[in-house]
Amino acid sequence: MSTATAFLSRREMLFGRSCAETxxxxxxxxxxxxxxxxxxxxxxxxxxxxxxxxxxxxxxxRDERFRFISDLVADRRVMMGFIYTHCEGICPTxxxxxxxxxxxxxxxxxxxxxxxxxxxxxxxDTPDALLRYAVRNGVANIDDWHFITAAKDDTSALLRAIxxxxxxxxxxxxxxxHTGVLIFGNDSRDRWGGIGAGSEPIHIANTFERTARTRxxxxxxxxxxxxxxx
Amino acid sequence: xxxxxxxxKGLSRRGFIKHGGMGAILTAGVAPxxxxxxxxxxxxxxTPFPYTPFTTPLPIPARAVPVNFTPAxxxxxxGDANIAGGEQVYHGIAPEYAPNHVARAGQNDWVSAxxxxxxxxxxxxxxQNDANAALPRFKEVRHRHVMQPHRINILPGVTTPxxxxxxxxxxxxxRTRSGEPMVVRYTNNLxxxxxSIHLHGAHTPSHSDGHPCFYVFPGKSRDYYYPNIVxxxxxxxxxxxxxxxxxxxxxxxGNDVTAHNVQHGLLGFCLNTDHLEEKLMRDGVLxxxxxxxxxxKALIRDANGTVQAGPYDIPLALCDxxxxxxxxxxxxxxxHDGYLGDxxxxxxxxxxxxxxxPRKYRLRxxxxxxxxxxxxxxxxxxxxxxxxxxxxxxxQAINQTELYMNPAKRADVIVDFSRLAGQEIFLENxxxxxxxxxxxxxxxxxxxxxMKFVVNKPLNTNYKECTVVNGTALRPHENILESEAxxxxxxxxxxxxxxxxxxxxxxxxxxxxxxxxxxxxxxWILRNGSGGWWHPIHIHVEAFQVIRYNGMVPKETxxxxxxxxxxxxxxxxxxxxxxxxxxxxFVFHCHNNNHxxxxxxxxxxxxxxxxQGTTIVNGRRVAAPVAVPxxxxxxxxxxxxxxxxxxxxxxxxxxxxx
Numbered sequence: 001m002s003t004a005t006a007f008l009s010r011r012e013m014l015f016g017r018s019c020a021e022t023x024x025x026x027x028x029x030x031x032x033x034x035x036x037x038x039x040x041x042x043x044x045x046x047x048x049x050x051x052x053x054x055x056x057x058x059x060x061x062r063d064e065r066f067r068f069i070s071d072l073v074a075d076r077r078v079m080m081g082f083i084y085t086h087c088e089g090i091c092p093t094x095x096x097x098x099x100x101x102x103x104x105x106x107x108x109x110x111x112x113x114x115x116x117x118x119x120x121x122x123x124x125d126t127p128d129a130l131l132r133y134a135v136r137n138g139v140a141n142i143d144d145w146h147f148i149t150a151a152k153d154d155t156s157a158l159l160r161a162i163x164x165x166x167x168x169x170x171x172x173x174x175x176x177x178h179t180g181v182l183i184f185g186n187d188s189r190d191r192w193g194g195i196g197a198g199s200e201p202i203h204i205a206n207t208f209e210r211t212a213r214t215r216x217x218x219x220x221x222x223x224x225x226x227x228x229x230x
Numbered sequence: 231x232x233x234x235x236x237x238x239k240g241l242s243r244r245g246f247i248k249h250g251g252m253g254a255i256l257t258a259g260v261a262p263x264x265x266x267x268x269x270x271x272x273x274x275x276x277t278p279f280p281y282t283p284f285t286t287p288l289p290i291p292a293r294a295v296p297v298n299f300t301p302a303x304x305x306x307x308x309g310d311a312n313i314a315g316g317e318q319v320y321h322g323i324a325p326e327y328a329p330n331h332v333a334r335a336g337q338n339d340w341v342s343a344x345x346x347x348x349x350x351x352x353x354x355x356x357x358q359n360d361a362n363a364a365l366p367r368f369k370e371v372r373h374r375h376v377m378q379p380h381r382i383n384i385l386p387g388v389t390t391p392x393x394x395x396x397x398x399x400x401x402x403x404x405r406t407r408s409g410e411p412m413v414v415r416y417t418n419n420l421x422x423x424x425x426s427i428h429l430h431g432a433h434t435p436s437h438s439d440g441h442p443c444f445y446v447f448p449g450k451s452r453d454y455y456y457p458n459i460v461x462x463x464x465x466x467x468x469x470x471x472x473x474x475x476x477x478x479x480x481x482x483x484g485n486d487v488t489a490h491n492v493q494h495g496l497l498g499f500c501l502n503t504d505h506l507e508e509k510l511m512r513d514g515v516l517x518x519x520x521x522x523x524x525x526x527k528a529l530i531r532d533a534n535g536t537v538q539a540g541p542y543d544i545p546l547a548l549c550d551x552x553x554x555x556x557x558x559x560x561x562x563x564x565x566h567d568g569y570l571g572d573x574x575x576x577x578x579x580x581x582x583x584x585x586x587x588p589r590k591y592r593l594r595x596x597x598x599x600x601x602x603x604x605x606x607x608x609x610x611x612x613x614x615x616x617x618x619x620x621x622x623x624x625x626q627a628i629n630q631t632e633l634y635m636n637p638a639k640r641a642d643v644i645v646d647f648s649r650l651a652g653q654e655i656f657l658e659n660x661x662x663x664x665x666x667x668x669x670x671x672x673x674x675x676x677x678x679x680x681m682k683f684v685v686n687k688p689l690n691t692n693y694k695e696c697t698v699v700n701g702t703a704l705r706p707h708e709n710i711l712e713s714e715a716x717x718x719x720x721x722x723x724x725x726x727x728x729x730x731x732x733x734x735x736x737x738x739x740x741x742x743x744x745x746x747x748x749x750x751x752x753x754w755i756l757r758n759g760s761g762g763w764w765h766p767i768h769i770h771v772e773a774f775q776v777i778r779y780n781g782m783v784p785k786e787t788x789x790x791x792x793x794x795x796x797x798x799x800x801x802x803x804x805x806x807x808x809x810x811x812x813x814x815x816f817v818f819h820c821h822n823n824n825h826x827x828x829x830x831x832x833x834x835x836x837x838x839x840x841x842q843g844t845t846i847v848n849g850r851r852v853a854a855p856v857a858v859p860x861x862x863x864x865x866x867x868x869x870x871x872x873x874x875x876x877x878x879x880x881x882x883x884x885x886x887x888x
Contacts, residue, residue, distance in 0.1 A: 049563050090727050163564040164728065168762070180727025181828070183564070189422070192563035193486050194828055196729030199736035207486060210424065 048190050050074065053161040056154035058118075061130035061140065061147040068158065072146065077113035077212040079184040079204075081197055082164055083147075084121035085133040090180045093198055095137045098182065100201030102145070105209060113212065115145035120159065120166075120173050122149045186212040274560060276572050277553045279385045283581035284682040286386070290544060291498060291577060294402035295536045297374050301413045302453045304328040314453070319415065321444070321452035324437035326812065327413075332838065333435070333811055339468055340459050341367045342409020345508060346529065352512060356409065356470045356505030368410035375401065375427075377446075377496065378419040385573070385580060388557045392495035393420055393482075399578050400547055401480070401498025405520070405537060406458050408474045408504030417451040424448070425491060428483035429500055430638065430768070431475055431621030431793050433460060436814025439770055442485035442831070443739045458502065461772060461810035463708075472708045473773070474504030475621040477545070477594045477640045485739075489600050489823035493569060494559055495578075497598055499545040506705060507623065510698075516617070516644075517542035517592045517696050524692045542693070544584075545594040548635070548659075548680065549575045550602050566730070566828045567763075568601025568666020574659070576681045583682040587689045588651035590644050590696050592617070597635040600823040601666040603764065603796070604635040608645065609656035609677070615700060618642030622773060622791040623705035627698050632660070632672075636766035636796035638821040644698055650685040657681050666824060668764040668799060707790040710775045710806040715753035719744055722757045723765045723797060723820060723830065730820070730830035737829035742859035744818075744834035746809045753777075754805050758797035765825065767803075768794040769818040771836070774807035794821055813838045815861055835859040 055069040066072050081098050083091040095117065102115055117134075119125035125133075130147035134140035150158065156172040159165035164179040165172035182204060185192035193211045195204055300315025302323040312319050326333045334340060342356060343365035351359055359365060380394035395401030406412055418425050424447055428440025437444070438454035446452045460473035478500040482491035503511070503519055510516045512527055518540035521530045529537050550571030552560035562569075573580045597604055608614060613629045620640050633641050647655075658677035663669040724731050732743075746752065754774070758765050773791035776784040780801050788795070795803050819831035835857070843856030 161564075163562075163566070177727060179729075181566075181729050185563075194564065194566060194729075195486075196726065196731065196736045196828065198726070198729070199829070200738055202740075203736075203738060211486060 048187060049185070049192055050187050050190075054154060054157045056150045056158055058148040058150045058154075059127050061127050061134050063127050064146075066146070066148070068148075068150070072114055072116060072148075073185070073187055075188050077111070077184075077186045077208075078116060079113065079182060079208055079212075080116045080118060080162075081182050082120050082159070082179050083117050083133075084119050084175060084178075085125050085129050086121065087175065087178075090178075090198065092137075094180060094182070095139070097197050097199070097201045097204055099137065099139050101204035101208065102139075102142070104201060104205035108205075108209065112144060113208075115142070117145070117147045118155070118158070119147070119149045120155065120178055121175060122152050122155050122173075125149050184208045184212055189213060274552060274562065274570075275554075277385075277551070277560075278555050279388050279553060279557075281385050281573075281580055283679065284583040286579040286582045288544075288546075288582040288584040288681060289400075289577045289579050290539065291400040291403050292398060293536055293539060294373050294375075294396075294404045294498075295534060296371050299372055299374065299415060301327065301370075301372070301415075301455070304331075317415075318451065319453050320450040321446060322437075323413070323453035324435035324455040326435040326437070326457065327453075327455045333813070335462065335466065337466070340409070340457050341411060342407075342470075342505075344368050345407065345505060352505075352509055357467060359505070360409070368407065370411045370413060371406075373402075373404060373412065373414045374417070375414055376417045376419055377425055379421070380495070382495075382578070384551055384575065384578060385553065388553065390553060390557045390559060392559070393423075393491060394495050395498055398498075399495035401496070403498060403539070403545060404480065404500040406456065406500060406502040408458055408460065408470055408502060410458055412456040412458060414454045414456065415451055416446050416454055418446045418448050421448055423487060423491065424484045425482050425487075425496065426484040427454060427480060427496075428770075429454075429456060429478055429480045431478035431640075432456060432458075432500070433473070433475070433771060433811065435812045436816060436836075439816055440483040441815060441817060442483050442488065445484055459811070461808065469708070470504050471506055472706055473622075474506065474705070475502045476507060476618050476623050477501060477596070477642050478621050479547070479596055479598065479640070481598075485829070486827050489569060489827045490561060492598075492823055493551075493561070493600060497547065499547070499594070499596070501543075501545065501594070510704070514694055514696055515698050515702060517590065519543045524694070541690075542587075542589065542696070543592040543594070545577070545596065546657075546681075547577050547596050547598045548604060548606075549578070549598050551575050551580070565666065566728075566824050568822050568824045569599075570602055570663060570666050571599075574678055574680055576657075581679060581681060583684060585684045585687050586647050587687040588648045588685050589689060590646045590648065590698070592696075593643050593645055594618075595633075595635065595641045595643060597637055597639045599637050601637060602663055603637065603661050603669040604659045605632050605661040605672050606635060606641075606680070607632045607658050607660060607677075609658050609679070610650075612646075612655075614646070615644040615698060616641060616787060617644060617698070617704060619787040619790065620773075620793045624787060624790055625707045626704055627700060627702045628786060629700045634661070634796070636764070636794065636821075637823070638766055638768050638794045639796070644696075645683075647683065647685045648695070651689075652685060654682055654684050657683070666822070667762055710751060710808065712753065712777060712806065714751040715806055716750055717746070717752045718755065719752060720755045720757070721818075721832065722759060723767065725760055725763065730825050730828050732830065732832050735832075737831045737833075738863070739833070740861055740863050741833060742815070742835040742861040743832035745857040745859040745861075746834055746836050747840055747855060747857045748813055748836050748838045749808075749810055751806065751808045754807060755802060756795065756797060756805065757802040758799060761799035763822075763825075764799060765797045765820040765822060765830070766794050767797055767818065768821040769807065769834075770816040771812065771834075772808055772810065774805040776803055776805050778802075778804040809834075809836045812836060833861060835861050 055067050058068050081094045134147050166174040180197050181194045182197045183194050302314040302319040304325050304327040306312050312322050343359045375395045380397045381389050384390050424445040426440045463469045482496035511518045521538040551573045552571040554560050613631045615627045616630045656679040660672050660677045661669045662673045776788045813836045815833050815835045819826050837857035837859050839858035840855040844851050845854040
């Protein structure tokens with residue numbers, strides 16, 4: 001099974017994929033163990049987790065066009081939430097907690113990271129609608145926070161790749177009972193994780209900081225007593 | 231539990247094809263033999279390597295070798311300054327290590343008389359021998375476990391990088407004795423991943439229990455103090471007889487990384503005996519856990535002085551594994567449903583083979599899978615004796631023909647090969663499972679052959695056959711009465727928008743979800759309202775007694791002591807549990823490790839501090855003591871240090887502790 005088809009349905013394998021066309025040919029590596037494990041054992045650096053996520057075209061609330069992986073994820077630390085602007089359920093909490101966690105993280109470290117709010121309702125959530133939503137939530141002017149929308153099929157493929165599609169509903173983008181999980185990762189470290197967005201912001205921040213290593217490892221390595229080590 | 235009669239599966243065309251397919255692969259001897267049908271979308275790829283089943287000899291993990299070092303000082307705050315014998319032990323040691331700690335209840339009885347001493351009187355109890363001041367006490371045993379990368383061959387010719395304790399997978403089997411204190415210095419040389427080590431089933435201080443937030447960080451060490459004591463009875467005496475553990479396992483328990491770390495090799499056995507169990511061995515009722523002279527019962531040590539494993543008492547860790555094309559362990563970072571491997575392994579070897587004598591063997595089965603459930607049986611249908619459920623021996627040995635094991639379950643069994651000389655039988659698993667959420671059901675016509683036993687070793691007549699049979703008395707159980715419970719708690723394990731919750735709450739490291747008065751007996755009602763997932767629930771620190779499963783009397787082996795209970799879809803379990811000896815935060819959680827890693831977990835804090843408050847009894851508000859937890863919804867401790875780590879350290883390094 002080639003990497004490019006790892007997340008595609010049989011139908012998609014037969015009929016081709018808009019995302020797959022842009023992906024360079026990959027050797028058949030299949031899934032990957034944590035690169036952490038492979039690297040420390042001297043194996044050739046395997047393909048990253050992110051190589052299995054479609055590198056789709058997305059548009060942000062600022063009308064900027066990005067390739068999802070190449071421009072927003074590759075070599076970066078990223079926190080992703082999944083919303084739609086008409087949601088009266090969990091999305092307000094998701095965005096609020098992301099914002100609170102963002103503030104905590106920014107207080108502690110100057111290491112850059114990317115915040116992504118991905119709409120699961122791409123048909124209604126145009127970049128304009130996302131801009132209004134971002135403004136309403138007080139986060140529109142944060143440079144490294146993008147509210148993004150992609151084509152319906154691409155959104156579906158993206159959510160499936162990170163297992164945030166609405167598998168129980170049958171239709172990936174069903175809004176009812178949609179995912180409330182925040183996905184975060186550090187592409188360079190090849191470490192990914194998830195946490196319920198309803199968790200307290202302090203925990204979201206702590207988990208992100210520890211997993212995505214927004215501070216260098218030595219900060220986590222012990223109880224430094226000198227100012228330099230704080 | 232209700233039987234799963236999914237035999238209709240076999241009648242469907244898909245089931246028929248599946249069975250035919252499996253049969254073909256079984257006879258061809260080429261793996262992977264488990265044709266896990268990929269789900270509608272995104273099923274994991276199969277392991278792309280062939281192997282011949284039943285050709286790899288069963289590995290038996292080597293015993294941990296005691297070493298010497300100076301343990302950390304419990305009165306020295308953890309940190310750079312915590313230097314013990316020239317080594318930095320950043321995370322210190324449990325405060326309970328101090329000889330005058332309040333957990334000792336003012337009695338000097340945590341260390342028992344040395345049962346290897348020739349003057350030890352086996353006709354008296356452990357308690358009575360301990361009262362004999364002339365008997366020397368056990369000495370503290372120390373182990374050093376260094377977590378480090380390693381490479382092993384799970385499949386022949388394929389190198390797989392793993393994490394290991396001391397370059398051994400499974401990790402070294404730790405041998406403990408009730409009343410013999412132990413300190414294990416865990417050092418994290420994994421380079422880039424946090425760890426925490428939990429001795430599953432043990433009665434342990436909070437500092438050494440492996441709370442997921444008390445990491446052992448890369449490059450750092452912690453001294454885990456295991457007093458190997460038991461809770462006290464009402465009369466204040468240590469209850470060795472009903473509470474001593476037998477089969478435990480230790481494994482990683484770091485928050486958000488447990489599933490990954492365990493699947494990559496951080497697990498091992500810990501086998502304990504007390505006077506009662508050792509007497510059963512000396513009297514020839516059970517096989518000896520250790521290698522002893524058959525006549526004198528003296529321990530036979532190896533050249534380094536390490537006690538060796540008895541030949542007829544074998545731990546079997548049931549695991550499943552999936553490899554990538556480059557030999558690394560398959561891992562889906564986004565899967566929080568449950569990891570399923572397609573290679574069935576025992577002690578790290580794929581479908582191994584073990585040569586045995588025609589006699590009884592004690593096999594300590596442990597379901598060490600992250601999400602796979604098992605129903606084990608022998609291929610010839612013969613019954614086997616169940617000696618123990620989870621960590622503890624049962625009150626008597628019970629005949630079984632099939633045994634359900636959820637992830638984290640241990641089943642201590644005796645298999646009698648004495649009528650099978652010259653024959654081969656298999657340990658089989660008849661629980662089908664194609665997804666991490668829950669098993670599909672029992673299919674008796676499509677067993678997975680887990681391992682093969684070849685009964686071709688000559689009988690060693692120096693060792694007498696053990697005498698245990700169906701009904702042999704083992705460890706008495708002191709029944710907890712429902713009327714003893716002073717508090718009832720209710721925990722509903724649910725899923726919310728793709729994330730795991732308990733009582734519709736996400737985990738918080740700072741919240742005492744169950745603030746428990748030390749010494750209390752409580753009733754807990756555990757409910758899994760969802761049909762789509764099964765959750766094996768594990769509670770730390772003490773055994774619990776299941777009194778009701780879906781309103782009915784639980785199965786026989788679940789009535790006594792357990793440390794985990796499988797909540798199938800739509801079930802409710804009621805348990806009674808006591809909380810004694812140690813205070814501080816502990817956890818209880820779903821032991822599907824992938825669920826655990828998305829924090830399907832809560833804190834329980836056992837509290838010595840109480841204040842006078844009120845509670846509601848029979849609808850009326852009455853005065854009652856109320857626990858005062860140190861977890862305070864903000865930080866771990868206010869203001870005293872908890873588990874030996876000062877509050878100031880926690881405050882200045884918040885990310886380290888959640």
